[in-house]
Amino acid sequence: MSSQNGAMKTTEEVALQIVLLCQFGIGTMANILLFVHNFSPLLTGCQLRPKEVICTNMAVSSILILFMTVFRNNVFVAQRNPLNDLQCKLEYFVYMVARSTNLCSTCVLSTYQFVTLVPGNFNELMVRGRSPKVISYSCCSCWLFGVLYNVYIPMKVSGPQNRHNKTSTKSKWVCFTSGFSVGIVFLSFAHDAIFISIMVWASVSMVLLLYRHYQRLQYIFPPHQGNRGYAEIRAAHSIVMLVVTFVSFYLLHCISFILHIVFVDSHLWLRHIGEVLTSSFPTISPLLLIFRDPSYHCSLIFNYKKPVI
Numbered sequence: 001m002s003s004q005n006g007a008m009k010t011t012e013e014v015a016l017q018i019v020l021l022c023q024f025g026i027g028t029m030a031n032i033l034l035f036v037h038n039f040s041p042l043l044t045g046c047q048l049r050p051k052e053v054i055c056t057n058m059a060v061s062s063i064l065i066l067f068m069t070v071f072r073n074n075v076f077v078a079q080r081n082p083l084n085d086l087q088c089k090l091e092y093f094v095y096m097v098a099r100s101t102n103l104c105s106t107c108v109l110s111t112y113q114f115v116t117l118v119p120g121n122f123n124e125l126m127v128r129g130r131s132p133k134v135i136s137y138s139c140c141s142c143w144l145f146g147v148l149y150n151v152y153i154p155m156k157v158s159g160p161q162n163r164h165n166k167t168s169t170k171s172k173w174v175c176f177t178s179g180f181s182v183g184i185v186f187l188s189f190a191h192d193a194i195f196i197s198i199m200v201w202a203s204v205s206m207v208l209l210l211y212r213h214y215q216r217l218q219y220i221f222p223p224h225q226g227n228r229g230y231a232e233i234r235a236a237h238s239i240v241m242l243v244v245t246f247v248s249f250y251l252l253h254c255i256s257f258i259l260h261i262v263f264v265d266s267h268l269w270l271r272h273i274g275e276v277l278t279s280s281f282p283t284i285s286p287l288l289l290i291f292r293d294p295s296y297h298c299s300l301i302f303n304y305k306k307p308v309i
Contacts, residue, residue, distance in 0.1 A: 016272035020279060024070040027283030028063060034286040035059035050112055050135035055289060057139040058105045062282035064098035069279045088175035089154040096153055097146040100191070102282065104142035106246055107195045108135065110202040113239045117209055149191065152184070196247060203243045206236045238292035245288070246281050253277040 038052035038059070048056070072091050112135060158176050253274055260270040 013272055016276055019276050020070055020272070023276070023279045023283045024066050027066045027279065027286070030286035030290060031059040031062045031066070031282070034289055035063075037290075047132060050131050051109070053132070053135050053139055054105055054109045054112065057142065058102060058109070058289075059286060061098045061102040061105060062285065064094060065102060065282045066279055068095035068098065069275050072275075085159040088159050089157050092157045092175060093150060093153045096150040097143070099278075100146035100149055101142045103192065103195045103246075104145065105139060106242065106285070107199050107202075108138050108142065110199045110206075110239050110243055113235060114202040114206045114209075117206060117236070192250070196250065199243045200247070203240045207240060210236050234292065238288060241292075242285055242288055245284055249277050249280045 034055055038048070038055040041052065042048055068091055072095070112131075156177055158178070256270060256274040256277055260274055
């Protein structure tokens, strides 16, 4: 019976690692395309627009998340020896910094998109004046905040506790974390809750603002001439889809994390499910930004509409 359970776990882990490998391939290529498209104007001497700066930072943080997730699970090579203390500390620290930066950048993107839609002098000041500098400082602050916020990680993470015990096969390959107080757990929850709340608030505000704008246009333009607000509506849809995707995978990851803590000794494959959920947003987010952006050639292909005569 135990051998059957071991075979079952091995099959589940292999299947989940295949999913991770597919996510790594698709997500890495999509994020590289997103990075090149948004960073290329800087190579020609042009200044990056605010949205391009944000997307560039999102692409870099997403690539780091995918790399850390895949190599931490040793998808490419067979794992012969457990990780040592230094490897566990470094990989977990880089992963947490990239995760925090990705969350912060997504929050900045949704907030910026909402500000650009708000009518009034504040919108003109942000878009035409100090917007590029403000966004650049915000993105740099995301990286700096991620480093400072996770500076305690190397002190709380160590190598597997049973790495020299050949009879133990359940927790032998998992990095060990200890000393997380209630205050640290609450601070981590508050960190995520604040950014997610801002994203949800900005997305809901955008939807309400564009809905009122769309209603006003119905009284001014006929239905077949209502394409003036198409770019704004499309941009809002993209950000809302991005936020909904992030929140959905975040909630699923929280559930899998709780189950992993409760059943860590008997269900090691739950950790791999959490890794798949963690890698899902960095894989899907660049695809949403690419296919929903009219400036991409692939977006023009997939969203081509036959002109009405």
